[in-house]
Amino acid sequence: MKIYVMTLFPEMVEQGLRNSITGRAMEQGLLELKCVNIRDYTTDKHKKVDDYPYGGGAGMVMQAQPVYDCYQAIREEIGHDCPVIYMTPQGKTLKQSMAGGYAKEDTLILLCGHYEGIDERVLEEIVTDYISIGDYVLTGGELPAMVFVDCISRLVPGVLHNDQSAVGETFAEDLLEYPQYSRPEVWREKAVPPILMSGDHRRIHEYRLEQQIQRTKERRPDLWEKAKPQLREKLSNRLKKNLLGE
Numbered sequence: 001m002k003i004y005v006m007t008l009f010p011e012m013v014e015q016g017l018r019n020s021i022t023g024r025a026m027e028q029g030l031l032e033l034k035c036v037n038i039r040d041y042t043t044d045k046h047k048k049v050d051d052y053p054y055g056g057g058a059g060m061v062m063q064a065q066p067v068y069d070c071y072q073a074i075r076e077e078i079g080h081d082c083p084v085i086y087m088t089p090q091g092k093t094l095k096q097s098m099a100g101g102y103a104k105e106d107t108l109i110l111l112c113g114h115y116e117g118i119d120e121r122v123l124e125e126i127v128t129d130y131i132s133i134g135d136y137v138l139t140g141g142e143l144p145a146m147v148f149v150d151c152i153s154r155l156v157p158g159v160l161h162n163d164q165s166a167v168g169e170t171f172a173e174d175l176l177e178y179p180q181y182s183r184p185e186v187w188r189e190k191a192v193p194p195i196l197m198s199g200d201h202r203r204i205h206e207y208r209l210e211q212q213i214q215r216t217k218e219r220r221p222d223l224w225e226k227a228k229p230q231l232r233e234k235l236s237n238r239l240k241k242n243l244l245g246e
């Protein structure tokens with residue numbers, strides 16, 4: 001998958017994504033990231049990309065011209081239309097359920113704003129999707145673009161190892177994770193829960209599911225209310241299977 005990021009801070013986005021799993025995905029050619037500096041496309045002799053808002057108000061607005069010319073250059077290189085996603089606090093909040101759809105795209109263009117935003121006329125012309133990463137105020141769209149790329153790229157086939165499953169377990173999907181333990185078996189007088197040392201995989205599975213439920217109730221009551229009915233059904237299905245000896 002190829003992702004273009006239109007930004008005034010291309011190094012910030014490149015730096016942030018060249019580590020860990022996304023970095024390896026790029027080395028392996030599974031993810032191609034092209035960060036394009038919008039400033040390179042300004043026709044202003046002082047390389048200016050922003051100006052005062054018509055009608056007055058605080059701050060500066062990114063002008064249409066450099067954004068549009070930057071987009072046109074990318075569009076020519078790609079040779080076909082693709083989603084153009086504007087990272088904005090006024091967008092639809094990014095959810096895991098939206099990630100799979102974007103991961104199937106062959107090319108995406110992300111647009112990062114700064115200052116008080118971008119001239120509305122160029123947005124109307126080029127943007128297909130408006131996305132926010134949550135209800136808090138940041139200084140620009142670069143961190144949200146990095147969050148978006150990270151979230152989408154782990155769903156691209158081959159990016160995760162087999163043991164780093166991208167799909168949740170059948171039950172576990174809408175629940176928080178169970179607690180994890182590794183060596184040593186006792187650390188500062190705290191022992192690992194004995195069930196995990198028992199080798200009884202059925203009981204371990206039950207214990208972990210119980211932990212997930214408990215945690216979700218405690219820490220994310222909102223998620224629990226959503227997960228409850230589905231989980232009830234799944235549990236009763238499994239009980240039936242168990243009774244049939246599967």
Ligand code: 9D3
Binds near residue numbers: 088136
């Ligand atoms: C203080 C300026 N705000 C006026 C009330 C508007 C505003 C403009 C630009 C607020 C934040 C930003 C910069 N943020 C983003 O570009 C952004 C963002 C965010 O701030 N939170 C969550 N998701 C996103 S996606 C892009």
